[in-house]
Amino acid sequence: MQVEKNTRMSVENLFKSGAHFGYSRSRRHPSVKPFIYGVKNRVQIINLEKTAEQLAAALEFVKKLGAESKTILFVGNKPEAERPIQTVADMTRMPYVTERWLGGTLTNWSEMKKRIARMRDLKEKREKGELSMYTKKERGNIDKEIGKLERYFGGLDRLEKLPHALFVVDSEHESIAVKEAKDSRIPVVSISSVDCNINKVAYPVVANDASRESINYIAHQIAHAYLEGRKEAVIPEAVSA
Template sequence: MLKFGVHFGHKKSRWNPKMKPYIFSEKGNVYIIDLEKTMALLEKSLEFARRVAANGGKIIFVGTKPQAKQVVEECARMAGMPFVNNRWLGGTLTNFREVKKRIKYLNDQEEKMAKGELQKYTKYERLRFKKEIERMNEKMGGIKKMDSLPQAIFVADAKENDLAVKEAKKMKIPVIGIVDTNTDPDPIDYPIPANDDALSSLRYVVGLVAKTIKETKKEPKPAPVQEKNNSKNKTS
């Protein structure tokens, strides 16, 4: 974790006092995260992710700041999970019924375009449909295969993505989250103290979560146990 810069926190002036238990020391006016605490909490988070994946559950990967966008999309796709890497749409979780209608509309329009059913419209109208699909994909392309609420969310920056965290808490959906030294860890069910700014740190942590999910989904499920018939034949 050292070589990925996971241990580097923020400047002292930007710290959140609630992160004190996870701070090892300070160097050059920058807080250093206690990697032993990080490792222990990371393993706890991975174990939770394993349980969700083993039960066929969904975990939304969320990361909307520039350095997190590509990492979140790549890792979520690798894990076969939904993701949000542009602006979080208010109501994604708390008003999922309406969001689901928009997802259905997007999928229907894409299917019509693929089948050539939009060719009957004028060139101007087809261009309008195309731009509409592009805009909707930018907003919800990562969740367009999600037909129900997820069993958990994973935020690559708990402070940056506080709206997603608030919605998850309101809906009683567990939250896994990277918490840097400037973050309040209290709302996060499975906090991972780590550098949430460095690309190398994000790739390491988000990649581990994705890899754990992917490997868990590949594991063969145990065969159902056959109940033995313990009844004995009666003799006359």
């Protein structure tokens, strides 16, 4: 899969992925009204031509991030989002969150860094066999602690400082992450369905955020845009000693 250069092709692929399906009208947020094409079987249909325009803007932004070697934090803990999010994070070697967003991940980053450092330290000691001095019970407790830390912080192991942007699946579901990003002046790219307030997001892509196929397609477009940018990154010439 490559980044779509052609708007028509982008619309076709969005349609194939089911990105046009929204929710019932009763769940619609006023901010997405211009993006509704119509209603079919009580389900709002999203105007994919407008979605394609939004996606193109998001891809341009992400490509620039790649060219500048900036960090994107991928976020999505809905069941449909977990696998696509982890896949694209691994593709781009970026950090990710697929568990419940922990309050303070961005706004209390200094404390989060300590938890990540603790996880790294315990894992390193275990790999080096330095935990053998502890009793079997103590080692068991340490293993449990490592497991818990990995569950919530494993995806953040690649994050050394606050990210330059967030990519979020369902900005309403991940409202705490979106708010923390805003408070931290970090731009957000999101897949947002018709129930989301897209005014809270810098680069919203109005599309089905409850379909793995839709999420997978858009997330991979984001990943490929970032990787394209990385290829174009300007590498400073080495300064001879």
